[in-house]
Amino acid sequence: MGILSKKDAGLIKDPLFDNNPITIQVLGICSALAITAELKASIVMAVSVMFVLGLGNVVISLMRNIIPSKIRIIVQLIVVATLVIIVDLVLKAFAYELSKTLSVFVGLIITNCIIMGRFEAFALGNGPWRSFLDGIGNALGYGVILVIVGFFRELLGSGTLLGFKVLGDPIEKTGLYAIGYENNGFMLLSPMALIVVGIIIWIQRTKNTTLIEEA
C-alpha cells in the first residue's frame, strides 16, 4: 500500500487475519449469530459497523484527552448511541427506503462489543487517523467473517445467494433438488452460525499454529 506506512497498513491488515475481532478476540459474536441467516443482511451489517466504528473511533480519539477515566465507558456508550441515532434519523428523513432495511440493525450496532472494544483498546490511546484505520480494519475483519458465515448459511439453508436460487427450485424440484438434494433447515438457526464460526477458527489455527493459546 503506497499511501500508508507499513505500521498503518498493519492496522488494516492485522484484524483481517491474525487479530480478527471474531475468531481471535471473540468479540461481536452475538450479531454474528443473529443476522447471518442470509448474505445480504451480513453485508448490510458489515457496512453499517464499518461506518459507525470508523467514525466513532475518530470521535473518541479526538476526545481521548478530556474524557474522565472514571466514566469513560459511559462516554463511549453515549458516543456510539448518539452516532447511530443521528444516522437513523437522517436516513428516515431523507432515505426512507434505506432506513427500512437498516432499522433492525440499529439496536444490534449499538450493542456490538467490537465497537466498545476498539474504543477502549485503541481509540483512547491513539490519534484520530490511526484510530480511523483501526476502526475500518476491525470492521473489515468482522465483515469478512460475517460474509463467510452468511454465504454458507444462506447457500446450505435456503439454497439461495443474495436471494437468487442458485441451486434450483426446492418446490418445483429443479436443479440439484431434482436428484434428491434438500435444504438443511438447521443452517438457518443460530447454533449453526456458531458451528461455522468454530470451523473458521479451526481452519485458521491449523494454518497458523502460533495463534493457539497455551492450555
Add this chain to the structure above:
Amino acid sequence: MSKKTDSNSYTMIFAVVMVLIVGSLLAFLASSLKPNIKENERIEKQQNILYAMGVNENDESSATFVDTSVAGEEFSKFITEQLVLEVEGNKITKQQTRTEYMEDNNKQEPYLIDVKKQQANAKAGKVRKLPLFVGEKDGKTFYVAPIRGKGLWDAIWGYVAMNENMIIQGAYFDHKGETPGLGANIKQRYFMDDFIGEHLMTDSGEFKGITVAKGNNDPKNDDKTDYEVDAIAGATITGDGVSAMIKKDLSLYVPYFKNLKK
C-alpha cells in the same frame, strides 16, 4: 499519578456538559426532521394500501411500490372510498364515509388512522374505529383492511386486500424488528403471494382466518380453501403472529362483508 481529568468535580462537570450537548443535539435533530419523517410515513401508508390491491411495480420476484412521487396521485385514482366502521359484536353500529369522517376529525384522512391507537382503545373498553379502503382496478372492487399484531421481537403489521366474498386478492406485510433472513421474510414476495386467492370464510359464512402452518402438505399453495399458507422455516413465532393478526383484526370486518351480500 493524578491527572486533572481524574478529579470528581471535573468528572461531574464533564458528564453534565456532555448530556446537555448530546441531549439538545438529538432533540433538535428529532424535532427538525419530524415533518420529513411524518411525510415519508404517510406516503408509505399509501404505497402499502396500493400494493395490497395490486397497484405496484412488481417484477418477477421483487416487491416494489409505486414510486413515491406518484403515490398520492395513484392513491386518489384507485382508492374510491375510505370507510370508517364501528363494530359491536357482529353488528355495524356506525359507518362513516371519508367526507363524514374528515368533518368530524379536523380534516384527518381515514387512512392515517393509527391502528395501534385504535387497538389500545378497544382494550381500554372504548370504541375502535376500523378503516376500510375501497379500491377499483380493472373493473374489480377491492376492500383493503389494515391489520397489526406482534411478531417475535416487535410489532408486525400489514394490509390485506379482499373481494366482496372475503377472498384475499393481495397482501402486504411489514415488521419493525424481525430477524433478518427468518421472520423478516414475511415481507418477501414468496410469502405474501401465497395469500392471494386464499379464502377467509367458509361457504356457510363462518370466519376461519388463515393459519401460517408448518407441514400443511401444500407447499405449492394450490389448495385455496384450506385456510392455510406454508410457513417460513425458522420463523415460527413471527408466522404465528401473522396468523393471529389476520384472525383477530380481519374478523372485525365480517359484519361489513355480510351486509354487502344482503
